[in-house]
Amino acid sequence: MHIMYKIFKSLIFFTLIYMQKCTAEFSTEDCASLGFIKANLLCSSCDQLKDFSLDQLVDHCKECCHNDDSAPKEKKYARAILEVCTCKFPAYPQIQAFVKSDRPTKFPNLQIKYVRGLDPIIKLLDKDGIVKDTVAIEKWNTDSVEEFLNTHLEKEEEDDRSYLKTNQI
Structure with a gap:
């Protein structure tokens, strides 16, 4: 049967x-x-x-x-928050490798937030700081996370007034 x-x-x-x-x-x-x-x-x-x-x-x-x-153009977001629990790093070694590497520094509009007990996710925010999308990344490797952020995060504009950062009073 x-x-x-x-x-x-x-x-x-x-x-x-x-x-x-x-x-x-x-x-x-x-x-x-x-x-x-x-x-x-x-x-x-x-x-x-x-x-x-x-x-x-x-x-x-x-x-x-x-x-x-x-194909529709990839939507760009102003900021992203990668939320992860350090106690779950052994279950997600690729996410741990991304977080502990220098790769996050390539994204000035990325924040890493440690949330107890949470499986790794990326929250995508608009320019007003409102969460517009959430993506589960537990099966991703370090390259996938970096590629996703390169694709979906707006690039920080190089401002001609960068001298102001070094000449602040």
Whole structure:
């Protein structure tokens, strides 16, 4: 009985995929069941699957992707707060490595806040200091955190009046 249920479920799934293929692109749920995040998937990424001998995934990937030229611009935020608990560092060694490295100093608008018992997250704030988005980062490595911050944080403008910082009275 259990095996029949699995076969039936698989048959329904493949029928759904076939119907989607005939009518339109996959829905967000269809893409998620295939392992793709439709909202973030650019078609140029699908082309890279061939480099890893994953040719069989390209067709499904193309049904879930956005054209790079029509992809929405990445939203930029004025500030970010990386919240983490030091007691959980052993569970998240990559986050610990990021926090303890010199990488956070590259982002003057990043604050690291230690919150007891919290899994690592990044809060993204607008120019008024209002939290606009929160991202869970527990599965990220140090490079992913840095790339995310480079992509989503506004760059600090180099002000021509930097001499004022050194000549303050």
